[in-house]
Amino acid sequence: MITVKNLWFSYDAQVILEDVNLTIKQGEFIAVIGPNGGxxxxxxxxxxxxxxxxxxxxxxxxxxxxxxxxxMGYVPQNTNISKVFPISVMDVALMGRLGKAGRAWRYSEADRRRAEEALDRVGMLEHKKSPVLNLSGGQRQRVFIARALASDPEILFMDEPTASVDQEWQAQIYNLLKELNKSITIVVVSHDISILSSYVKSVACVNRTVYYHDAAEITEEMLGKMYQCPVELVAHGVPHRVLQSH
Amino acid sequence: MDIFHYEFMQNALMAGLLASIACGIIGTLVVVNRIVFISGGIAHAAYGGVGLAFFLGFAPLLGVVGFSVAIAIIIALVSLGNKQRADTIIGVLWAVGMALGIMLADLTPGYKVDLMTYLFGSILAVPREDLLLMLFLNVAILGTVVLFYKDFLAMSYDEEFAGLMGVPTRALYIALLIMIALCVVIIIRVVGMILIIAFFTIAPYMAEGQSRSLYSMMLLSILYNCVFALAGLWLSFRFNLTSGATIILVGAAFFFLSLFLRKFAKMLKVGS
Structure with a gap:
């Protein structure tokens, strides 16, 4: 579904990614983890x-x-968007329909219905007329997910969906993603490896290059390569073991 | 209000109204896209157009149209190509445009026009044909923004996502900067190119906190601008003050009042 071959990328003289190879199959739920700036x-x-x-x-x-x-649907990092911008929840969700609406000067009835369905899916339909600036961090995040869903994506990308969101909503987000994963491929970026709970099907570790692991667990070898220093693995009593026995 | 019986006063009113509409709409986009500095660069560099028009002997406003649109396109391409260095280059263009205007005016033989009228406006001396040009530019700006409203909204809110959805963000950005240039032309007679930034920023800033949508922020900005222009015009006539400066200071008075009220409201909220 997604194939990356011998990929190199640098900002100015600084190499960010070198010789990356990655294949993501249809129906995957992959976590992209790694250190900040990796x-x-x-x-x-x-x-x-x-x-x-x-x-x-x-x-x-x-x-x-x-x-x-x-x-493709994209939920960017929550922090990059102005919080004081005067816009309603519905108008944000409708942006997901831009690709379908094209340059028509208004959204169609069908576009509005689809945006409302997406808001309903994340439990934000009752807030559709509210200004986004009145929402909590978690609610804003849900609106951004609705915006991505409104475009009927085949693959959904989420960048740090649990940043600035409380614990309770973190679990809700992953349950929602699990539900969505029945029909679409999901790629979640996080610097937080605790998301490797029962939700994720595979893991890609990114730190200049990419290590792909076909199961929701991290090996010590991966971490060593990733962080370039001994990392202490702290395994909590989680229902699903994310760390290999060591 | 018998002062509005004079034709020059009616023209001044019309000019104030037209400038309020254009600046309310474009000022809103300038504020939410955080390109106040860019708009300042275009406004000041446009002075080169005045000098050029004098030197070549055609209507000053037409000179400003051509020159400021050209500057807007250059600034758009520079800032799209190199975001980090863009502010330096805009700063240079800002000064070069003004210097060019003054030098070209120096080199123009014959009678020296009062360049101050372009820097600070002369709303009481707006000829009919300038009003017609202002009306035409207003219609062009209004039409563009209405037609591409959802795209401008998406670009202003989240440029990256808009681009992903196939919105031509580069073209819209260039169009926005060109519309800023057209606004400069509209407002040059009203408050002048130096004071234009205030007309772009004060009303949208006040409106932003009270609006639920970009659309209502634009309408509210237009309303505020109209109040500033009308009150400023009346005060300047009544007390024989320079109209452009009076209009801006009326706006500034409202601006500081609204800042104070916001702080006060916050204090009340914390206190209760």
């Missing part, structure tokens, strides 16, 4: 076609990223 967000933006690689090739759904952009 290139997780950059990798996602390359796959989405927001950034262009210096070398290498990316195909998404058999097309170059730009061409496939409208078949």
């Amino acid at each position: 290139g997780k967000t950059t990798l996602i933006k390359l796959i989405l076609g927001i950034l262009k690689p210096q070398r290498g090739e990316i195909t998404v759904l058999g097309q170059p990223p730009k061409a496939a952009a409208r078949r």
Whole structure:
């Protein structure tokens, strides 16, 4: 579904990603983890076609990223968007329909219905007329998920969905993603490895290069390569073991 | 209000109204896109257009249209190409445009026009044909923003996502900067190019906190601008003050009052 081959990317002289190879299959629920500044967000933006690689090739759904952009949903990091912007919940959700609406000067009835369905799915339909600036961090996050869902994506990318969100909502987000994963492929970026609970099917560790692991667990070898220093693994009494026995 | 019986006063009113509409709409987009500095650069560099028009002997406002649109396109391309260095280059263009205007005016033989009228406006001396140009530009701006409203909204809120959804954000950004240039032309007679930033920022800032949508922020900004222009015009006539400066200071008075009220409201909230 997504193929990344020999990918290189650098900002100015600083290499962010080198020789990355990655294949993501249909129906996956993959966690992209790694240290801050390791290139997780950059990798996602390359796959989405927001950034262009210096070398290498990316195909998404058999097309170059730009061409496939409208078949992908994207929930960016919560922190990058102005919190005082005067806009309603519904108007944010409708942005997910931009690709379908094209340059028509207004959204169609069908677009509005689809946006409302997406809001309903994340439990925000009753707030559709509220200004976004009145919402809590978790509610804003849900609206951004609705915006991505409104575009009927085949693949959903989420960048740090649990940042600035309370514990209770973190669990809700992952339950929602698990539900969505029945029909779409999901890629979640997080610097927090505790998300590797029962939800995730595979893991990709990103730190300049990518290590892919076909199961929801991290090996010590992966961590060693990732963080370039001995890392103490702290295993809590979680229902699903995320760390290999060691 | 018998002062409004004079034709020059009616023209001044019309000019104030037209400037309020254009600046309310474009000022809102300038504020939410955080490109106040860019709009300042375009407004000041446009002075080169005044000098150029004098030098070549055609209507000053037409000179400003051509020159400021050209500057807007250059600034758009520079800031799209290199975000980090853009502010430096805009700063340079800002000064070069003004210097060019003054030098070209120096080099123009014959009678020296009062350049101050372009820097600080002369709303009491707006000729009919300028009103017509202002009306035409207003219609162009209004039409563009209405037609592409959802796209401008998406670009202003989240440019990256808008781009992903196929919105031509680069083209819209260039269009926005060109519309800023057209606004400069509209407002030059009213408050002048130096004071234009205040007309772009004060009303949208006040409106932002009270609006639920970009659309209502634009309408409210237009309303505020109209109040500033009308009250400023009346005060300047009544007390024989420079109209452009009076209009801006009326706006500034409202601005500081609203800042104070916001602080006060916050204190009440914390106190209760």
